[in-house]
Amino acid sequence: MAKMKTKSTLRRLRILLTLVLGIVLTGSPLAGETSAKHDLSAEIKTFDSYTKDFHAALQSVHGEEFESANYLQELSAKVSERLTSLKYTLKIYDSISCKSDRETVKALVKDQLAMNAYLINSDADTLLGMLAFVKVPATAQMGLKLKDDMRATKERLDSIAASLD
Numbered sequence: 772m773a774k775m776k777t778k779s780t781l782r783r784l785r786i787l788l789t790l791v792l793g794i795v796l797t798g799s800p801l802a803g804e805t806s807a808k809h810d811l812s813a814e815i816k817t818f819d820s821y822t823k824d825f826h827a828a829l830q831s832v833h834g835e836e837f838e839s840a841n842y843l844q845e846l847s848a849k850v851s852e853r854l855t856s857l858k859y860t861l862k863i864y865d866s867i868s869c870k871s872d873r874e875t876v877k878a879l880v881k882d883q884l885a886m887n888a889y890l891i892n893s894d895a896d897t898l899l900g901m902l903a904f905v906k907v908p909a910t911a912q913m914g915l916k917l918k919d920d921m922r923a924t925k926e927r928l929d930s931i932a933a934s935l936d
């Protein structure tokens with residue numbers, strides 16, 4: 772039984788890698804457009820803005836406050852990178868026209884969405900603890916908004932996973 776699961780997982784990975792390799796080697800953009808319900812561009816832009824804002828905050832703080840603002844900047848950049856990766860994973864998924872291949876890859880995509888939703892939610896919990904060290908009210912307020920946006924993004928990833936056909 773375990774051997775069958777391993778073969779199935781390897782087949783899925785082989786299909787996904789073949790698709791990615793084909794796109795990379797041809798240098799062409801993905802043929803299929805990401806469905807509007809799968810597009811994460813707005814979320815990526817939001818977290819990129821946080822990264823820039825926290826970077827600007829770093830210029831005027833020192834000590835513990837610097838460490839807190841630096842953590843918030845790195846966290847927002849990490850979430851943006853995760854979402855960018857998911858954006859391209861969803862583009863690949865949306866470009867698959869063969870129904871059986873799409874079914875095979877769907878489980879992998881759902882796993883990626885679930886794992887990233889979990890990680891973002893976990894990071895939002897950790898963020899709350901870090902905000903205790905933030906002394907500048909504007910940074911603390913932006914940190915709370917970041918946490919709220921992370922929770923909303925987690926919900927968005929969950930809804931995308933549920934909507935995969």
